[in-house]
Structure formats: C-alpha cells, structure tokens
Amino acid sequence: MKNLDNLARAILQGNDKGAYTIPTSGLYPYQWNWDSVLAAWGFATFDIDRAWTELETLFQSQWASGMVPHIIFHEDDPGYFPGPQVWGTGQTPPTSGISQPPVAATIAAKVWGMDPDAGRERIAKLFPKMLAWHRWYHEVRCMHGPATITHPWESGRDNCPDWDIGMAGVDGSKVAPYERRDTGHVDPEMRPKKEEYDKYVAILEFGRDVGWDDRKIMEEGPFLMADPAMTFILLRADKDLLAMAEKLGEDTAEIQGWIDDLTAAVPSLWNDDLGSYDASDIRSGAWANNISSGAFLYTYAGIDNPAMDKRTLDAWDAVTYGIPSADPKAERFDPQRYWRGPSWPFMNGLIAIGLQDAGRDLLAERLRRETAELIRKGGFYEYFDPTNGSPCGGSDFTWTAAVWLAWAGRT
Structure with missing residues (x-):
C-alpha cells in the first residue's frame, strides 16, 4: 500500500504543471475540468495548499456567463486535436466552448473539511464563482427540467451508449478535414470510432459558428439530451453548495430553489419500460433505452429508489x-x-x-x-x-x- 501511495503522489506531481494538472502526458496535455477537480481531492491528502491552487486555477478561466469550460489550453500543444484554434472561443487563455459535470462544489467541500480553519478564506473566495457556475447550469442547461448536455463531451462520458440516439441525427459528413491524435497514444480499439468523432467535430463547429451563443446552441444545436449523470452530479453539488453557504453565512434561498426544481425533475428521467433512469433526446422525446453508470449516481444525489438499487446490483454482479x-x-x-x-x-x-x-x-x-x-x-x-x-x-x-x-x- 505504501509503495502505491508513493507512486500515486509521484504521478500527481509528474502531471503537475505548477498551478494546474494534466490528466496524462501526450493523450491529454491540457487542464480538463473534472479531472482537475479530482486531482485536487488527491493533492489534499498530502499537500492541501496545492489542492486549493488547482481549484483556483480552474475557476480563473470561468466565462462571464458563469460557465467553466471543460478544457483550458494554457500552452499550445500541436499533438492534441481539437486544439484552441478549432474551438475559436476568443477566451484568454483559450478554452473549449462547453462545460463538464460540476463536481467542484462537492470536492471543494471535502478539501475544506480536511482543514476547516486554513481553508475558510480560500473557500470563501471560490464560493461566488461556484455559485455563478451553478446558476449558469440551472438557467441555461436545465431549461427543460433535468440537466441537459449539448455535446457528448460535455457529459464527460464521450461515447457512452446513452448518446447513440442523439448522435444518430448529427451529420458529420461535412466537417473540415482533421487528423485525430488520440489514436496515436492508445489502442484505437479503446477509443471512439471515426464516425462518432466526425459527429463530435460537427457539433463543435456548430457552436463555434454561432459564436458559442448559449441560446442558439440550446434552441438550434444538432445535439441536446437529458443526462441522468449530469442531473445527479449537479443536484449533489447544489446540496454541498447549500451547506457551504450556510457555513459561510451566505444567502441560501436561490440554491434551495435550484435543489427543489432539480429534485422535482428527477422523475422525468425514469424510463418505465427500461426500469431505470435513462437519458433522452429532448427534441424527439425518445429514450436512449440504455442503463449506464450515470444512472447509478442516484444515491450520490441523495435519491432513494429501490428499483434502481436492483438495477445497480444486476449490472455490478x-x-x-x-x-x-x-x-x-x-x-x-x-x-x-x-x-x-x-x-x-x-x-x-x-x-x-x-x-x-x-x-x-x-x-x-x-x-x-x-x-x-x-x-x-x-x-x-x-x-x-x-x-x-x-x-x-x-x-x-x-x-x-x-x-x-x-x-x-x-x-
């Protein structure tokens, strides 16, 4: 165990770029949103100051809208596609134009709990930024009740079967020529297929072409699906943000309203025929008819569902x-x-x-x-x-x- 602890610390330190951490060299050479937050959880076990820095660096690239992007391109790396020029967001430093699951409030609460006195000032500075991100999620991505995604990459579970029904309607035949880099780092049989990647790029190009306008992406974009995982992660993060607000003496009414609204939307994710929480295409109303690990996050959100308990154990066993x-x-x-x-x-x-x-x-x-x-x-x-x-x-x-x-x- 001790040797593995030392190796794990060495990996975090080896992927540390000073104020942010990359997921791994070559394959993912930039700062990824939820990867970075989880890195902070690991850093907090042996260097809590470095954990706070990781979170602070992530939120330094928050957009004026409140959105926290899923990739931050701190340094140019031609070995990665799609890079900052492809995204064309106009941000400094360059970023992608979509977000990722908001695990930040949950992990920040855990880091704060490891040293409440030392972390109070830093969590107090992060709180309004996390609040703004959650507000963006609720006002923009929860317009239809549950949390939605506008790109499979936004879910963090890129090629999950949940998205097959939404991806079926995306035309990837007209994307600009590109060269994938991911398959040069790992076995292509472990990565999304070319047909999927063409569609990923097509969705990206739509967002770029409308200037990353949230309203146009939600109303006219080629992909829009309700995501159980995003809903459950956001609901859990809302609850942790509420507890944080109470400890900091902040107003809690807005956050409580989000929790109430999102909790009320959870039943809309239940697919009776499948007997499980399920993703759905917002525009067609069609179910994905797929049970994924995203659905198993219901207890993480504080949801009690005996039928889902059985579904989880069936898949696990x-x-x-x-x-x-x-x-x-x-x-x-x-x-x-x-x-x-x-x-x-x-x-x-x-x-x-x-x-x-x-x-x-x-x-x-x-x-x-x-x-x-x-x-x-x-x-x-x-x-x-x-x-x-x-x-x-x-x-x-x-x-x-x-x-x-x-x-x-x-x-």
Missing part, C-alpha cells in the same frame, strides 16, 4: 471489477472501448460516496475493494475492463492516482 459504464447484458456493451463498458475508478469513487451516504457501507466497501484491486493489478490507468481487470486507455493517470489516495487505497 454481472462483472468482476467495479461498476461497468454500460449494461453488461446489453448488445452495445464493449468492455474495453472508453465509455461503452469499462470500469472507471473515479466513477466508482463517486458512486461509493453515494452508497456510504445512504448507509450502505458494505456495498461502498465492496466497491472500494474491487477498485483497489484493479489498481494494484493493473496500475494507474485511465480505466479498466470490468470483466478481467485489464488496464485500458492512458497510463499514469491523474484522477486514478487521486482516487487511490483519497479513497480506493484507504481502508
């Missing part, structure tokens, strides 16, 4: 290691291709937080134990095959190291 990112019994399940089946240590960690909060300590411990076994056997990889534990994706991965230090490696 069908594999050997951790929570699969897609239903192992479904035809679309692919145990080594990105979000179409693999088990992700950080996602296991978030689900375990929900299980523990719900008083399901034995299940939370089982998930921790299985995740720890993946890392002990395979190393600090991006994700893993849940059927046999094979390591997949990028190596020396920041959020896997962080999750080991903050959760998986702790008994």
Whole structure:
C-alpha cells in the first residue's frame, strides 16, 4: 500500500504543471475540468495548499456567463486535436466552448473539511464563482427540467451508449478535414470510432459558428439530451453548495430553489419500460433505452429508489471489477472501448460516496475493494475492463492516482 501511495503522489506531481494538472502526458496535455477537480481531492491528502491552487486555477478561466469550460489550453500543444484554434472561443487563455459535470462544489467541500480553519478564506473566495457556475447550469442547461448536455463531451462520458440516439441525427459528413491524435497514444480499439468523432467535430463547429451563443446552441444545436449523470452530479453539488453557504453565512434561498426544481425533475428521467433512469433526446422525446453508470449516481444525489438499487446490483454482479459504464447484458456493451463498458475508478469513487451516504457501507466497501484491486493489478490507468481487470486507455493517470489516495487505497 505504501509503495502505491508513493507512486500515486509521484504521478500527481509528474502531471503537475505548477498551478494546474494534466490528466496524462501526450493523450491529454491540457487542464480538463473534472479531472482537475479530482486531482485536487488527491493533492489534499498530502499537500492541501496545492489542492486549493488547482481549484483556483480552474475557476480563473470561468466565462462571464458563469460557465467553466471543460478544457483550458494554457500552452499550445500541436499533438492534441481539437486544439484552441478549432474551438475559436476568443477566451484568454483559450478554452473549449462547453462545460463538464460540476463536481467542484462537492470536492471543494471535502478539501475544506480536511482543514476547516486554513481553508475558510480560500473557500470563501471560490464560493461566488461556484455559485455563478451553478446558476449558469440551472438557467441555461436545465431549461427543460433535468440537466441537459449539448455535446457528448460535455457529459464527460464521450461515447457512452446513452448518446447513440442523439448522435444518430448529427451529420458529420461535412466537417473540415482533421487528423485525430488520440489514436496515436492508445489502442484505437479503446477509443471512439471515426464516425462518432466526425459527429463530435460537427457539433463543435456548430457552436463555434454561432459564436458559442448559449441560446442558439440550446434552441438550434444538432445535439441536446437529458443526462441522468449530469442531473445527479449537479443536484449533489447544489446540496454541498447549500451547506457551504450556510457555513459561510451566505444567502441560501436561490440554491434551495435550484435543489427543489432539480429534485422535482428527477422523475422525468425514469424510463418505465427500461426500469431505470435513462437519458433522452429532448427534441424527439425518445429514450436512449440504455442503463449506464450515470444512472447509478442516484444515491450520490441523495435519491432513494429501490428499483434502481436492483438495477445497480444486476449490472455490478454481472462483472468482476467495479461498476461497468454500460449494461453488461446489453448488445452495445464493449468492455474495453472508453465509455461503452469499462470500469472507471473515479466513477466508482463517486458512486461509493453515494452508497456510504445512504448507509450502505458494505456495498461502498465492496466497491472500494474491487477498485483497489484493479489498481494494484493493473496500475494507474485511465480505466479498466470490468470483466478481467485489464488496464485500458492512458497510463499514469491523474484522477486514478487521486482516487487511490483519497479513497480506493484507504481502508
């Protein structure tokens, strides 16, 4: 355990660029939103000042609208596509034009809890920025009730089967010529397919062509889907932001209103035929008809649902290691291709937080134990095959190291 602790710290420090952390060299050479926040969780176990700096750097690139982008291009790296020139957001430093799941308030609350006195001044400065980000989410992305995404990348679960129905209507045939870089770093069989990537670029180009206008993207964009994971992550973050506001003596009425509205929207995510929370295409109203790890975050949001408890265990018991990112019994399940089946240590960690909060300590411990076994056997990889534990994706991965230090490696 001690050797793995040391290796995890070394990975965080090796991916540390001074004030921000990259997920891993080569494959992801910039600062990614939720990767960065999870890095702060890991840093807090041995360098809490560095943890606060990570969060502060992320919010320095917050847009005037309140949105916090999913990529911040601090330095140019021609080895990554799509880079800042492709996004064309006009921000300084350059950023992408979409966001990512807002885990920041939840992790910031955990970091603050590790040293409440020393962290009070820093959390007080971050609070209004987190509040503005949540306000953007509720006013822009929750217009239809649950939280929506306008690009699969915004979900953080890029090629999850949840998005297949929305992607089917995206025309990727007219995108400008491009050269992918991700498949030069890892096995192409573990990455999204070219047809999917063409459509990702087409959605990006629409956003760029309308000047990243939130209203036009929501009303006219080629992709708009309700996302259970985004809804549950935002709802949990709202609750943590509310607790933070109470401790800081801030007004809580607005946040409580968001919590009430989003809680009321949760039943709209329930697919009766599937017997699970499910993504849906906002414009057509069609269900994705897919059970994914995003749906298993309901306890993380404080939602009690016995039927979902059974669904979670059915998917979990069908594999050997951790929570699969897609239903192992479904035809679309692919145990080594990105979000179409693999088990992700950080996602296991978030689900375990929900299980523990719900008083399901034995299940939370089982998930921790299985995740720890993946890392002990395979190393600090991006994700893993849940059927046999094979390591997949990028190596020396920041959020896997962080999750080991903050959760998986702790008994």
